Amino acid sequence: MTAALPRADVAPVASAKRRRRAPGWLAVLPLLVFTAIAFGLPAVAIVDGAFTVKDATTGAAGYTGANLTASLQGPYLTALLGSVKLSAVSAVLGVLLGLPLAQAVAGSRSRALREAVLTASGVLANFGGVPLAFAFVATLGNAGVLTMHLGLKDSGWNLYSFWGLVLVYLYFLIPLMVLTITPALDGLRTQWREAALNNGATGAQYWRHVALPVLAPSLLGGLVLLFGSAFAAYATAAAMVGSAVPLVTLQIADALSGNVLVGQENVALALSLDMVLVAGLVMAVYLPLQRRSARWLDA
Amino acid sequence: MARRLTLWRWVVLGLAALYFLVPLAASVIFTVDVPGHGVTFDAYSRILSTEGFVSSLLLSLELAVATIAVVLLLMVPAVVALRLGAPRLRPVVEVVCSLPLVVPPIAFVAGIVNVLKWGPEHLSRTPLFQTFTAIQDEDFPVVLVLAYVVMALPFVYRALDAGLRAVDVRTLVEAARSCGAGWPQALLRAVLPNLRGALMNAAFLTLALVLGEFTVAQLLGFRPFAVWIYNIGGSQAQMSVAVSVLSLLVTWALLLALAGAGGGRARTASSRG
Numbered sequence: 420m421t422a423a424l425p426r427a428d429v430a431p432v433a434s435a436k437r438r439r440r441a442p443g444w445l446a447v448l449p450l451l452v453f454t455a456i457a458f459g460l461p462a463v464a465i466v467d468g469a470f471t472v473k474d475a476t477t478g479a480a481g482y483t484g485a486n487l488t489a490s491l492q493g494p495y496l497t498a499l500l501g502s503v504k505l506s507a508v509s510a511v512l513g514v515l516l517g518l519p520l521a522q523a524v525a526g527s528r529s530r531a532l533r534e535a536v537l538t539a540s541g542v543l544a545n546f547g548g549v550p551l552a553f554a555f556v557a558t559l560g561n562a563g564v565l566t567m568h569l570g571l572k573d574s575g576w577n578l579y580s581f582w583g584l585v586l587v588y589l590y591f592l593i594p595l596m597v598l599t600i601t602p603a604l605d606g607l608r609t610q611w612r613e614a615a616l617n618n619g620a621t622g623a624q625y626w627r628h629v630a631l632p633v634l635a636p637s638l639l640g641g642l643v644l645l646f647g648s649a650f651a652a653y654a655t656a657a658a659m660v661g662s663a664v665p666l667v668t669l670q671i672a673d674a675l676s677g678n679v680l681v682g683q684e685n686v687a688l689a690l691s692l693d694m695v696l697v698a699g700l701v702m703a704v705y706l707p708l709q710r711r712s713a714r715w716l717d718a
Numbered sequence: 719m720a721r722r723l724t725l726w727r728w729v730v731l732g733l734a735a736l737y738f739l740v741p742l743a744a745s746v747i748f749t750v751d752v753p754g755h756g757v758t759f760d761a762y763s764r765i766l767s768t769e770g771f772v773s774s775l776l777l778s779l780e781l782a783v784a785t786i787a788v789v790l791l792l793m794v795p796a797v798v799a800l801r802l803g804a805p806r807l808r809p810v811v812e813v814v815c816s817l818p819l820v821v822p823p824i825a826f827v828a829g830i831v832n833v834l835k836w837g838p839e840h841l842s843r844t845p846l847f848q849t850f851t852a853i854q855d856e857d858f859p860v861v862l863v864l865a866y867v868v869m870a871l872p873f874v875y876r877a878l879d880a881g882l883r884a885v886d887v888r889t890l891v892e893a894a895r896s897c898g899a900g901w902p903q904a905l906l907r908a909v910l911p912n913l914r915g916a917l918m919n920a921a922f923l924t925l926a927l928v929l930g931e932f933t934v935a936q937l938l939g940f941r942p943f944a945v946w947i948y949n950i951g952g953s954q955a956q957m958s959v960a961v962s963v964l965s966l967l968v969t970w971a972l973l974l975a976l977a978g979a980g981g982g983r984a985r986t987a988s989s990r991g
Contacts, residue, residue, distance in 0.1 A: 446799035447807050450792045454814050454871070457864040461829025462821065468832045523730040532731075542973045543738065548930050549948045550962035554741045557748035557959040564744040564751075590741070593734075651822030654932035658948055668824045675831055675937050688832060691825035699820045706816075 465695065468688035486689035494665065495686065499693060501665040502650055505581060509588040510645035514638060516589065517596025524597070525604035537601065540594035547591045552658035555587045579660045587655060592645045599644060603637035640708035647701040650694070667694060742963070749960040761960040768957065774946035780858060781942060782928040785866040786921045789874050792867070793920070797878045798909060801887040815875035818868050823933040830865060830938065856940070865934045870927055874920040881916020885909070926969055 472483045489495065524536045558565050559578045566572055577583060607630055615625040631638075653668035662669055667690055674687035749761045765771055800808050818826070837850030853860035887909055894904035910917070932944040941949070947965070951958040 444799075444804060444807070446795035447804060447811060450796045450811065451814065453792055454817070454868065458817060458821075458826075458868045460833045461826055462817075463829075464832035464836075465821075465825060465829040468829075519730050520734050523727040527727060536731075538974065539738070542970050545926055545930075545969065545973065546966060548932050549944050549951075550930070550965050553947070553951060553959050553962040554745040554966070557955075558741040558744035562955070564747045565740070590738070593737075647819075651824070653822075653824045654944070654948075657932075657936075658951065668822070671824050671828055672937060675828055687828050691828040694822050694825045695820060698822055698825075702816070702820050 468685045469692040490689035498665040498667045498670040502667040506649035509649045513592035513645045517593045521597045521600045540597040543594035548654035549658045552655045599641040636708045636711045643705045761956040778943035784863045789867045815871045827934045827937045870924045873923045877920040885912045
């Protein structure tokens with residue numbers, strides 16, 4: 420702004436323009452500088468490290484694809500696939516279970532119920548991490564209240580397993596789904612249903628031919644969002660299963676703590692890069708879908 | 719037909735309530751009904767005197783306050799500027815604020831660990847090395863604040879953007895300016911009061927994120943609240959569950975207050991999972 424002042428007498432129009440724009444740049448600049456340092460440096464470090472291998476004897480560093488290759492082999496590949504499988508199963512179940520719950524709420528005429536469920540969903544979707552893991556350990560773990568009282572152990576129940584993790588992940592994924600899909604369900608006009616029923620459609624036909632196609636982008640978007648959320652989850656798994664279930668997040672943590680073979684110190688970064696690629700793919704699918712469903716529902 | 723629909727709805731809601739309430743109820747039972755001791759509230763009464771509780775909670779709260787201050791100082795001018803004079807920067811800011819979503823916390827911390835290694839490896843003879851040591855101070859790890867600010871960006875951006883959508887910033891500022899207010903005055907006394915709800919929203923979400931954050935803190939070797947809960951989990955199962963229940967209740971109270979105060983709904987703050 421001050422920089423524009425001396426020229427004011429020469430080019431009043433340009434100066435007026437500049438006066439408007441200068442504060443804009445200046446106000447956004449700190450944010451950009453901050454993210455360049457606090458986010459940019461670690462991001463560069465991931466990419467740089469993922470392609471660097473240090474020679475154990477000479478200490479010289481060189482660029483190579485060896486880390487990435489290693490991160491897609493053996494136990495690392497198992498972990499990556501384990502994470503993808505866990506996230507996919509949890510996300511699909513989250514969508515299948517979250518949709519009826521959201522529909523039960525959206526279709527209800529009770530405002531209080533609706534507000535209560537949506538607020539609770541907002542809270543529960545945020546409830547992840549260590550406390551969630553411990554709550555489930557206290558409930559269904561080896562010495563958990565339900566395990567003891569119902570004698571689940573004899574029937575072969577084990578919380579520290581793939582399906583145990585799915586059960587726990589659903590605790591924050593279902594509320595996330597309810598939050599994501601409720602606006603879309605609200606966008607379904609009652610007239611569409613009435614029109615379908617008047618034309619002789621059954622309830623099932625209405626869902627099959629009208630509601631689900633309209634909801635499809637939102638459902639798919641929700642699925643992708645849930646997948647990403649489960650894929651990135653670390654604290655719950657770390658506090659609950661340790662390393663009983665192979666997951667990429669646990670592998671990265673393990674490698675960061677120094678439990679790797681000589682020459683593979685940077686495999687953690689290669690695995691991180693793998694994760695970023697998957698997460699990037701997720702966002703690349705999610706954002707257009709979200710925009711698309713938003714357009715549908717606004718129209 | 720209508721009755722069947724209602725019945726179906728109650729079955730769904732009932733099952734959901736069961737799934738979401740049983741772990742909470744069981745956790746409470748787990749903490750008060752100790753095998754061999756009968757019903758006791760020992761786990762709760764011992765919390766305050768347990769080593770590390772107060773210090774880790776204080777550390778988490780300090781980190782939260784610092785994070786909220788930094789993220790708001792960075793974001794508020796930026797989003798206001800987007801409305802006022804720099805709409806062309808909107809895509810830039812949007813992308814910058816979405817980037818943290820693409821990098822999961824565990825990958826982010828792997829990058830941070832690597833950056834912190836540069837200090838001793840390459841910079842040990844430069845003044846920058848002091849900076850590297852300073853931001854990893856045990857008593858107040860600035861590096862965590864930096865990480866949390868980045869992780870909070872997407873949620874803070876969405877909260878502030880939603881709040882600004884309801885406010886005609888341009889008119890407000892022009893009115894304030896033509897009444898003789900300077901830029902800082904116009905922002906502080908005309909725009910910010912109208913954003914109170916959005917600011918509260920952003921602050922609460924950030925607070926919930928920082929209080930529950932585990933991944934980055936643990937892998938960088940610091941001990942804020944969530945890491946402390948994790949650490950006592952091995953030796954004192956009852957108490958770790960008791961603290962989990964309490965921390966959950968506190969988070970709920972915060973987010974419910976947010977839902978009440980902001981009028982809006984709590985958005986999901988993170989994938990802390």
